[in-house]
Amino acid sequence: MTSIGGAASSGMVDWNLAVATATRLVRPGPEVSRDEARAVVAELRRHAKASEEHVRGFTRMGTEAIHDTPVLVVDRPGWVAANVAGFREILKPLLDKMQERRGNTPGGAVLGAVGGKVTGVELGVLLSFLSSRVLGQYETFAPATRELPAGANGGGRLLLVAPNIVHVERELDVEPHDFRLWVCLHEETHRTQFSAVPWLRDHLEGEIQSFLGETDVDPMTFLERVREAAQSLAGGRPEGEEDDGGRSLVELVQTPAQREILTRLTAVMSLLEGHADFVMDGVGPEVVASVAEIREKFQQRRAKGASRLDIALRKLLGLDAKLKQYRDGERFVRAVVDQVGMDGFNRVWTSPNTLPTKAEIAQPAEWVARVHRKAES
DSSP: OOOOOTTTTSTTOOHHHHHHHHHHHOOOOOOOOHHHHHHHHHHHHHHHHHHHHHHHHHHTOOOSGGGGSOEEEEOHHHHHHHHHHHHHHHHHHHHHHHHHHHHTSTTGGGGSHHHHHHHHHHHHHHHHHHTTTOOEEEETTOOOOSSSOOOSTTOOEEEEEHHHHHHHHHHHTOOHHHHHHHHHHHHHHHHHHHHHOHHHHHHHHHHHHHHHHTOOOOHHHHHHHHHHHHHHTTTOSOTTOOOSSSOOHHHHTOOHHHHHHHHHHHHHHHHHHHHHHHHHHHHHHHHOTTHHHHHHHHHHHHHSOOOHHHHHHHHHHTHHHHHHHHHHHHHHHHHHHHHHHHHHHGGGGSOGGGSOOHHHHHOHHHHHIIIIIHHHO
16 A cells, blocks of 8 residues: 555545555456456557547647656556545645644544544545546646656646456447547547646646635534545435435535636636547547447446436536536537637637636637637737
């Protein structure tokens, strides 16, 4: 197990315990022989490398900085360790604030070491659930460790979760080599976005830290919501029990100022996810022979009814919103490219001021009017 820092077990969350719990509970991956596993890892690395040129050529977002960002093919415990390290980094301001508040409230000592361990266990339960569902991920704010390197000068890392990719390709009954390349094209687009647009990482980090800085949440409320999510894994909400309007963990920590920040973040994430889907499908026909079949089956998998447990957790964790971001963002990118071409669309990367608003994601013509007509007048 990877330790994530000397102070990992202090404060609101015992991070090492979160890793240990998730690693213990994580579902086993699909059955593959050792030779098959090695072949999958090698192929994913080849596809990730090949995807660089495919994505850069299609998007016209040339960058040499991409080589600073490592590609890591990981298993489910490896994904857990990487994400816990990222969560610890980005959530530190919020958790420090909650820790200070906890120390100033009656009974705060009760939430000391025991509270941190309880939260660590419950976070581990959630991560074990998520670890079997992620195919790939660009970690924007990942701190580098010996086991999990990251790019220098604030660069991130690209994770490809090999057992999950194999599981889904078997579930969909699609050509494995094509599916692996198709997944790599999506994730490589994210790596290109952040490598080719140097200000994007700092802009997102600033928005997230502003969001966390505005957070005004009682520590017990936060812990109860994490606990509720973890408990739902053991059987879901009891029949007949009313929910609280379907609020996600993110929505629970919103102030009025945060709602404005979250609206901007939602627009940016819709852009990034939709752009990746657009590129994946745009490059696909030339390099992925069965792309039409893969896309159809994958969309059906996204849209089909999930179990009651999946639905509850997706709502609580805000995953339904992420699926909507793929759809809305892809429609935005396609509409803009149809109107002004790829070079015209790439003006979106000029500065934070040219990013689309949430309203413009829904009405792409408004973004074209604002960015292009203003520039031409």
